[in-house]
Amino acid sequence: MSKPLVALLTVAGVSTDSGIPDYRGPNGLWRRDPDAEKLVTYAYYMGDPEIRRRSWRMRRATFTPAVEPNAAHRAVVELERSGVPVRVITQNVDGLHQLAGLPDRKVLELHGTVRSVVCTECRARGPMEDVLARVDAGEDDPPCLDCGGVLKPATVMFGEHLDPVVLGEAAAISKACTVFVAAGTSLQVHPAAGLAGVAADHGARLVVVNAEPTPYDDLADEVIREPIGTSLPGLLRRIAS
Ligand code: ZN
Numbered sequence: 041m042s043k044p045l046v047a048l049l050t051v052a053g054v055s056t057d058s059g060i061p062d063y064r065g066p067n068g069l070w071r072r073d074p075d076a077e078k079l080v081t082y083a084y085y086m087g088d089p090e091i092r093r094r095s096w097r098m099r100r101a102t103f104t105p106a107v108e109p110n111a112a113h114r115a116v117v118e119l120e121r122s123g124v125p126v127r128v129i130t131q132n133v134d135g136l137h138q139l140a141g142l143p144d145r146k147v148l149e150l151h152g153t154v155r156s157v158v159c160t161e162c163r164a165r166g167p168m169e170d171v172l173a174r175v176d177a178g179e180d181d182p183p184c185l186d187c188g189g190v191l192k193p194a195t196v197m198f199g200e201h202l203d204p205v206v207l208g209e210a211a212a213i214s215k216a217c218t219v220f221v222a223a224g225t226s227l228q229v230h231p232a233a234g235l236a237g238v239a240a241d242h243g244a245r246l247v248v249v250n251a252e253p254t255p256y257d258d259l260a261d262e263v264i265r266e267p268i269g270t271s272l273p274g275l276l277r278r279i280a281s
Pocket of ligand 1: 159160161162163164184185186187188189
């Protein structure tokens, strides 16, 4: 039998085990401080320097580069190193798949990443940590060093579109894969949720790993209700063997 081509869709549930806050969940950051939503809404961010200053202060307070990948992230790396072609499509912005050791090119970040910043004028990118160091040094709204434009985290803010190139690639992978694992997602937010349907329509084996029922459970070949941290490593080892 030829090797499976595995596509893995991961969302907040995969990283909450690592202590990454789930922004919109019941205990999500934005629920606790409704005004915080302005800090990540493009129009407010671009239009109001005070919002940008608050946004950088909030990042400074919450950015934790030392967050550790968990068993689920490590299991994906193990799968990749076993020689199984694997691609991760993720809504997470924490960069933990790469931190666990997955090559950057294997990870499609639908919502971008908190580990980089991007200039809204010239699109230059750089490490988040460098900009936070400038905030520490007293720049409360650090501009782009190349062109002086407004810098923002390289995440997709409310009011911004997902990158069509990234989305197109995610769709192509979903069509081409032989196994599609949706991990830690209630599969209710499109377009990511729709990818599970695309994969199933194109003949992939669909595996849903989620504590709660999802709209795709009936379509799935296998549904696993156990916590991701314990179930995903076993599932991926089974796929690899
Ligand atoms: Zn620039």
